[in-house]
Every structure is written in C-alpha cells, then in structure tokens.
Amino acid sequence: MALDTLETPGCPSGLAPAASVDDAPVARLDTFVRRDARGNDVIELMVEGASCASCIKKIEAGLLALPGVADARLNLSTKRLRVAWAPQTLAPETVAQTLTKLGYSALPFDPERAQQSVDAEGRFLLRCLAVAGFGAMNIMMFTTPIWFGDDMGDNARTLLHWFSALVAVPTGLYAAQPFFRSAWKALRNWRANMDVPISLAVFLTFGMSIAETMRGGPHTYFDGITMLLFFLLIGRYLDHRLRERARTAAREILALQAVTARRVDAEGKIEAIASRDIAIGDRLLLAAGERAACDGVIVEGSTDLDCSMLTGETLPVAARPGDRILAGAINVSRPLTMRAEAKAEDSAVAELARLIEVSEQGRGRFVRLADKAASLFVPVVHGAAALTFLGWLIGPLLLQALGFEVGAPDVRVALTNAIAVLIITCPCALGLAVPAVQVVATGRLFKAGVLVRSGDALERFAQVDMVVFDKTGTLTLGKPKLTSTPNEADLVAAASLARVSRHPLSRALVEAAGAGVACAGAIEVPGEGVKGLIDGKEARLGKRSFAAPLAADSSDGAPELWFAREGQAPVRFMFADELRPDAVRAVAALKARGIGVEMLSGDRAQAAEVAARAVGIEDWRSSVTPAQKTARMQALRGLGKRPLMVGDGLNDAAALAAAHASASPGHAVEASQAAADVVLQGDALMGLVEAIDVARLARRRARQNLAFSALYNVFAAPLAAAGLLTPLIAAAAMSGSSLVVTLNALRMKGKA
Amino acid sequence: MNLLIFLAPAALLMGAIGLAAFLWSLRAGQYDDLEGAAHRVLIDDDDE
The missing domain is CATH 3.40.50.1000 (HAD superfamily/HAD-like)
Structure with missing residues (x-):
C-alpha cells in the first residue's frame, strides 16, 4: 500500500500542527487494553491533531498495515481512535509509536471510563423524539379531514378519532416517559418542576379525548398533545446535548488523567502501573519531564522541581533526597526515585479537590432562569385551571341567583374547560425558551x-x-523569555550549555539562541546550573553563586542566569515571564x-x-x-x-x-x-x-422568550377558560409559539 | 369511507417503516461520528 502522505508528519493539509516527538507518551499501555466480543484486543486512544479526510486515511491505513491489526477506526467528532488486533500479535505501544511516527500524539483512555461514555440517555431521548415525531405526523393525517371536511358525518369523524387514539396513546405514553420520570422524581421529593404540569396535561388530555371519542363528541386533542410532546422533546434533547458535551469534556479530562506510573520492585524490575494502583511505600521512578502522580519523599536523585501548578511560582525549586514531592510537581532536570506516601487519590491534589467540593456547595444555591420561571408559572397555571373548574360549576348558579336564564352547571363542561386551560398553557414555549438560546450561544462560543x-x-x-x-x-x-540583549557569541556559547538542561530559564535561552548543538560533556548540577568545557576552557551557566560568585550582586528580583568562561568577564542574562x-x-x-x-x-x-x-x-x-x-x-x-x-x-x-x-x-x-x-x-x-x-446577549434573548411565553399564556388561557378553545386553535397556538421562541434564539447566531 | 379502512393502515404502515428505519440507524451508530462521515467520502479506497 502506498502511503504517499507519510513524509509530512501530522495532518497533511497543515490544518493542525504535528505533535512533537518529544511530547509523545512513553508509558506502557497494557493497563488500557481490553478484550472485545470477537476476542480481539482493543484499545481506545485520544488522538490529537487529526482534522481532515487525509488524517483519517493516513491513520487508519497506517495502523491497518501493522501485522495483526483487524480494525482501526477514527471518530473525527470525538477524536477517538479504536484499534483492534488479534491477541498476542502486537504490543499496544506499537500502536502509539506508529501514531507518533505518523505525526499525531495519542493518549490512552481508561477502558472503564471509555465504556461509560456511550451516551445512553441521549439515545433514549432521541428514540422518544422519533416516536413522538412519527405520532404527531400520522395523527395530522387523521385530524386534517376532521378540521376541514365540512360534509363529514359523525360516524366518519368518530372513526377518525379512534384511529388518532390508536396512534396517539401508545406513541404519546412512550414518548412522554422522560417527563413522567422527571415529574415522579420531583413529586417524590415533595417538589414541583416543569414536568409535573406536562405529565398531568398528557394524562388528562388522553383521558378527556378518549372519553370524548367514546361519546362521539367533536373535540379531541390527540393531535395537539403529540405535537406538544414532539416540540418539548426537541427542547429536552438540545438541553441534554449541551450538558452531555460538557460532561464528555470533563470525562475526557478524567480519562486522560489516568496515566501510568513506573514502579520499581525489590529486584529492581520496572513495571508500568495505572496511577490509581499506587500503594503507599511503592518506589516510583520519575524521569525528567514527568509529573508526580502522588505525594511522596525523594529517595534518590537531586533535581529541580517545577511546582508552578501547585503554587504559582514560575521558577523551579531545587530538591534533594529527603525532600517532599507533591503530586502535580514536574521533575525538571534529572531522573529521581520517590517513595509514595499517599495514594494518588489522597494526594495534595485530592485535598484541593475536597476544597473545590466544599466551595461548589455555595454555588449550588444558584437557581437557573428556566427553573425560576417554572416556579412562578406552575402555581399560576394550576390555580387558573382550578378556578376555571370552579367557575363553570358555581358561575351558572350565581347567574341563576341573579335572575339570568342559564342552564344548570355541567360537570363535564367544567372539567373539559379546566383541562383545556392546562393543555394550552402547557409550558411548550417555556420549555424551549431557555435551552434553544443556550444551545445557539454555546455553539457560537465554541466556534470562537x-x-x-x-x-x-x-x-x-x-x-x-x-x-x-x-x-x-x-x-x-507561564514561561520565561530572555529580555536582556547579550552579544551573539555569548548567547550561542551559553545556549550550548543550556541545551543539556530542562530548566525553564535554560529553555528560554535556547529558544532565544535558535538552532545549535549541545556542548558535549556538559553536566547539570541540580539547583545550581550547568558546567562544561567550551573550546577547552571551563564554562559555567547558572546561579550567580555557582557561575560568578565574585560578580557584584545587581539582583533586582527578576529571574537571571549568569554565564562565566575562564578568563572572561561574567555575563548576566535577564528573563521575564511573557504576557x-x-x-x-x-x-x-x-x-x-x-x-x-x-x-x-x-x-x-x-x-x-x-x-x-x-x-x-x-x-x-x-x-x-x-x-x-x-x-x-x-x-x-x-x-x-x-x-x-x-x-x-x-x-x-x-x-x-x-x-x-x-x-x-x-x-x-x-x-x-x-x-x-x-x-x-x-x-x-x-x-x-x-x-x-x-x-x-443570551440572557436578553432568554428573557425575551420567557416574556413572549408569558404573553402567549395571557391570551390563550382566558380563551380556554371561556370554553372557546378548539383543537385547531390549540395546535396552531402551541406550534406557533414554539416556532417564535426558536427563531428568536437563532437570531443571535450570526450577530456580532 | 370504506376506502379509509385500507388507506389509514397503509399510511400508518409506511410511517412505521420510516420510524423503524430511523431506530435501526440510531442503534447501528450512524449518528456517532457526524463529522467523519463527511470526510470519509473523499477517501479513495482503491490504492492501485
């Protein structure tokens, strides 16, 4: 197979930068492999840098060319790569190495977490949405003749009602499950949410419409309620997608965190373990550039530790055997061996996580805009429905007492009108008002x-x-940059020493000097600097006390490096953290x-x-x-x-x-x-x-939408209470209001 | 009127087929990678 794109590392289109080989993980991947149903070994990797068709081809073809690989598939939406191979034919590291060679970096997913990430709830919502859509469209077919067929006989109408019921009841009850579940959960905790009136409306509408059909009456609401469910489920699904994307991001972070540590056993053998398997007392090897997975004490090796993530200090601190090392610290200069003193989940990082949890409780009191609206809305609507019912029962009696000629109160009419109020005010637009806006807003920010x-x-x-x-x-x-302007010869000479060190100041110096070669035989003295021979003469780069103890202390607190060569005046390099x-x-x-x-x-x-x-x-x-x-x-x-x-x-x-x-x-x-x-x-x-x-902007739009929903109800509810509502008006009003709310949300898509 | 007895179930059946097709595509994972599908079209499978 011709891999014409092999020469250029990374994405052939140049859309994404290629991963540098230095940063590729060297960890062993055995702990991330699992067995699938077909008996193949499978690993899931997060691939960075893939962005186009050529990337897919390059990665999949490159992996399939490896002996034993049965399947390789890259999901471009989630950047997740699944590779399957026959057991024993391939080491998982080969997969990672191949990817590195192709110019992409890859990180393994914890298999348990990868399993969880299948979005079961989203699929369930989508299934409900599809069923509701099917119901709504087919019922429309039966109700259109009822609305517009003037010469239809009562028997034909009732037959069509029965057809509607046949479709609406099973699809409606299936599709409304998400609302029933949520309402039931709320009611069990003695709370009411938006789903309580929705569930109530579904049950009452079906009950009333079936009763009306059996009676052979003219008004059923099968069409309105299924369409309502369809719209509500759209809102629900959008809202879910938004949360799911956030959750996935958080899960990916956690999954990537599950990197390996290297344990040295009593015989000196090194084995890779997942960091969650670290036990207290384990001896762990930490290479230069690696991050400590747990708290511990340094047993062997002097080095510099970059604690910037823990303390905010830009520059590394020197550390020697006996010093404590905290989880999250990065080993800068030389390999070290540490003894674990806490499990990964109990380490300094975990202490911070606990602090986060406590702090977050304060935020838990925040009430979402939609919930705020619901808490106002629910009692008003239920009150209005109850008043309608009572009004139609007591009203006629009052009018009779005042001497008007009206019929006796009819419980059926009172009930019908009360239910009509509940149906028409069912928070359809309200349910869409906020999620629609938030989906558009986050989509726009995502692009930015x-x-x-x-x-x-x-x-x-x-x-x-x-x-x-x-x-x-x-x-x-968070990375220093050279600010002084030394002469070129000094810079090049100093950089040749700096090349052997991972210290941020050395790196900054090398970056300023550009390409060059490292000084052969130079060694790093942790916490002090680098020394070596340049043109046969001793040269030192590092702290003032190390490189040029005789130079005058002109320190103004800014990060500095001193460079001294035998027989020449010392040079001072100054650095600053670049904005x-x-x-x-x-x-x-x-x-x-x-x-x-x-x-x-x-x-x-x-x-x-x-x-x-x-x-x-x-x-x-x-x-x-x-x-x-x-x-x-x-x-x-x-x-x-x-x-x-x-x-x-x-x-x-x-x-x-x-x-x-x-x-x-x-x-x-x-x-x-x-x-x-x-x-x-x-x-x-x-x-x-x-x-x-x-x-x-989103808050303004959401408020507009809520105001519109309220306005809609102000007009619609009295109509229903007065008994003037027909199924046609109900269906038109509900879909109309949902449409307005959605369009208003979409309006902010392009606006700068 | 008599026609209705045949046409209504026929229409329902067609709708149901559509629904079943959608549910199948959902289960088959056709919506798992919406971006990748657009790019895969451009890949030549037959490398001489």
Missing part, C-alpha cells in the same frame, strides 16, 4: 474557541461584574464594559507588580495562598459582587469553584479545568470578553 461547560455557566457569566485573574499561566504564558499577547487588550475591554479587574498571584511581590503594571491592573495581591484566594472570593461575594475567577493552576482550583463563575485557559491542569465553567482554547484571553458578551 470558548468551551462552555453547562447552560447555567452561561447564565452566571452574564451576571459577572468583576474579574479576578491569576498571574502565572493566566495573564502570562499573553492579548492580555492588555482583554483587560482594557473588560474595564470598558464596567467590569472591575483584580489580580491574585502566588508569586513574589516584585514579579506580581511588574505583571500587574504591564497589563494595567491597579488592584493586585501577591504571595497569596490557595486558601487566601478562596477566602478572597467569598469576601467579594459577601460584598454582593459576582466575581469571575480566571486561573490555571492547582492552587487556583478551589478559588475557581468558590467564585460566582470561572474560566481557565486550555493548558490548565485537569483539576482547574474540571472546576471551571468555561475553558479557553489557544493562547488568547479575548475569548473571555467574547464569552461575557455572548452570555449577556
């Missing part, structure tokens, strides 16, 4: 690179009146909207002040601990503010959950993304401003 995780997140975003930023990794890129390209613009845009801006940083005062000045934030605090960040959120909420927290580190996660609304950049740690309402993709912060704008 903003992932909204739930419908109520959008509602909370609309209320935000203050934005609190974290510094490292949020306002800044995100649009940070200044985003802060200005927020201020222009009357939103207050504040910065909370875990970093030192000097570094915090420089960044705050640069982006134009006047209110800033430095050396803030995670607990203080959370406390600040609570304090702001206590003052009646609605703060939006933006952060990326583990140290921000609890504050994200405690804030009224929250956002985190796409590269943020899993815990933060899980706690955030909105995830921003790419390096841009402007998505935040876009999200607030769209959220506010």
